[in-house]
Amino acid sequence: MDLRYSESENEFRKELREWLAEVLPALPAKPGPHAWDERRAYDTGWQRMLFDAGYAGINWPTAYGGRGASLTEQLIYLEETTRAGAPYVGVNFVGLLHAGPTIMTEASEEQKAAHLPRILRGEEVWCQGFSEPGAGSDLASLSCRAVRDGDEYVVTGQKIWTSFAQVADYCELLVRTDPSSKHKGITWLICPMGLPGMEVRPLRTIVGSSEFSEVFFDDVRVPVTQRVGDENDGWRIAMVTFSFERGTSFISDLVETDRTIGELVKLARRVTRRSATAWDDVALRREVGHLQAEMDALWAMTKRNLAQADRNGVPGVGGSVMKLYYSELLQRLTDVAMRVLGRAGLSREDVGGLESGAFVEERLRSTSFTIAAGSSQIQRNIIAERILGLPKDR
Numbered sequence: 001m002d003l004r005y006s007e008s009e010n011e012f013r014k015e016l017r018e019w020l021a022e023v024l025p026a027l028p029a030k031p032g033p034h035a036w037d038e039r040r041a042y043d044t045g046w047q048r049m050l051f052d053a054g055y056a057g058i059n060w061p062t063a064y065g066g067r068g069a070s071l072t073e074q075l076i077y078l079e080e081t082t083r084a085g086a087p088y089v090g091v092n093f094v095g096l097l098h099a100g101p102t103i104m105t106e107a108s109e110e111q112k113a114a115h116l117p118r119i120l121r122g123e124e125v126w127c128q129g130f131s132e133p134g135a136g137s138d139l140a141s142l143s144c145r146a147v148r149d150g151d152e153y154v155v156t157g158q159k160i161w162t163s164f165a166q167v168a169d170y171c172e173l174l175v176r177t178d179p180s181s182k183h184k185g186i187t188w189l190i191c192p193m194g195l196p197g198m199e200v201r202p203l204r205t206i207v208g209s210s211e212f213s214e215v216f217f218d219d220v221r222v223p224v225t226q227r228v229g230d231e232n233d234g235w236r237i238a239m240v241t242f243s244f245e246r247g248t249s250f251i252s253d254l255v256e257t258d259r260t261i262g263e264l265v266k267l268a269r270r271v272t273r274r275s276a277t278a279w280d281d282v283a284l285r286r287e288v289g290h291l292q293a294e295m296d297a298l299w300a301m302t303k304r305n306l307a308q309a310d311r312n313g314v315p316g317v318g319g320s321v322m323k324l325y326y327s328e329l330l331q332r333l334t335d336v337a338m339r340v341l342g343r344a345g346l347s348r349e350d351v352g353g354l355e356s357g358a359f360v361e362e363r364l365r366s367t368s369f370t371i372a373a374g375s376s377q378i379q380r381n382i383i384a385e386r387i388l389g390l391p392k393d394r
């Protein structure tokens with residue numbers, strides 16, 4: 001493994017940096033958190049710009065409109081776009097990061113042709129209908145039922161925590177097609193949103209927005225042609241989806257966290273206590289230095305993980321190590337920020353001329369990172385069983 005960038009990778013970085021410097025100043029203002037139609041338009045508009053410039057789906061095969069670039073180039077792309085403050089995948093993270101790659105790996109040629117180019121062009125937004133009130137970590141116990149009726153499945157049940165369901169066109173939906181079997185009774189469907197009998201009810205989160213929803217199905221008819229893979233083979237396909245979700249899709253968060261450490265240092269230099277600044281405290285400097293060193297180590301490990309994934313196309317379980325470590329590190333980092341802010345950390349508004357509100361929001365938001373895409377306990381189980389070879393969780 002070579003951790004250095006090649007000449008062509010450096011050239012890719014230079015071109016991207018120039019393009020970002022040209023287009024970013026002309027972008028419209030980012031819409032507010034509750035303006036859902038505007039958020040969709042903003043995110044899909046940026047996706048279209050990426051597509052036109054040849055940066056959409058940089059690691060997707062060119063046959064589907066992607067750039068066919070290596071995972072290392074994807075890493076460079078994420079580094080550069082995040083550091084330049086460019087928008088990320090936004091409301092279509094499921095389409096671009098989970099459903100798209102799963103369709104590429106598992107779906108029929110017709111399904112690939114119908115969805116992949118449209119996802120890349122920003123014409124199609126997806127959500128993920130996996131979790132249910134009684135099936136989160138133990139996802140295989142899901143009970144949203146699909147009964148075959150001629151050329152259709154009749155779906156009845158409920159999904160929960162469905163991110164961006166209110167703006168999605170399609171849902172990657174896991175349904176129970178055989179109640180007599182747990183893992184072997186699940187099917188992966190492409191479910192168009194807004195079908196008769198479907199209802200989306202947004203839920204309000206701790207940061208005040210409604211990022212996710214409950215989705216109810218009451219005799220919703222989904223054509224059998226919308227099935228990906230065989231009936232009752234959906235668990236295996238969901239594992240492919242998870243390998244992408246836990247493998248590489250959090251990398252931009254990692255770059256963002258690196259930037260947050262820099263912002264924390266700037267903040268600590270401005271917070272004053274008696275005659276000194278918070279940054280004059282040697283214990284704080286040591287703590288922040290340690291966090292930065294951990295980030296650097298995590299970054300090197302991410303590159304190693306990507307180099308491995310580059311060889312077989314699908315990220316391995318190493319992604320669980322990254323996801324676990326990074327999500328807990330972000331919480332420790334934002335805890336330090338709260339200590340630096342003191343009482344200003346009690347307000348979501350900026351206080352005393354400091355940009356404190358963003359840190360408070362990040363602290364609240366980071367709570368969800370150790371739950372989403374498999375909780376920390378589940379990641380520890382995966383690491384124990386599949387990497388360390390310890391006995392299975394019962």
Ligand SMILES: Cc1cc2nc3c(=O)[nH]c(=O)nc-3n(C[C@H](O)[C@H](O)[C@H](O)COP(=O)(O)OP(=O)(O)OC[C@H]3O[C@@H](n4cnc5c(N)ncnc54)[C@H](O)[C@@H]3O)c2cc1C
Nearest residue numbers: 128129130131136137161162163368371372373374375377
């Ligand atoms: C920000 C965010 C976005 C999300 N977006 C989506 C989405 O778009 N689509 C979707 O389908 N889902 C989504 N989810 C749901 C997410 O996948 C679940 O919250 C997650 O899988 C945990 O399930 P749960 O909430 O039911 O908790 P539970 O599974 O009930 O877990 C409760 C607690 O028990 C622990 N626990 C459970 N099983 C074990 C075990 N075997 N060993 C040790 N500890 C265990 C867990 O770690 C946790 O602490 C999202 C969640 C968040 C936070």
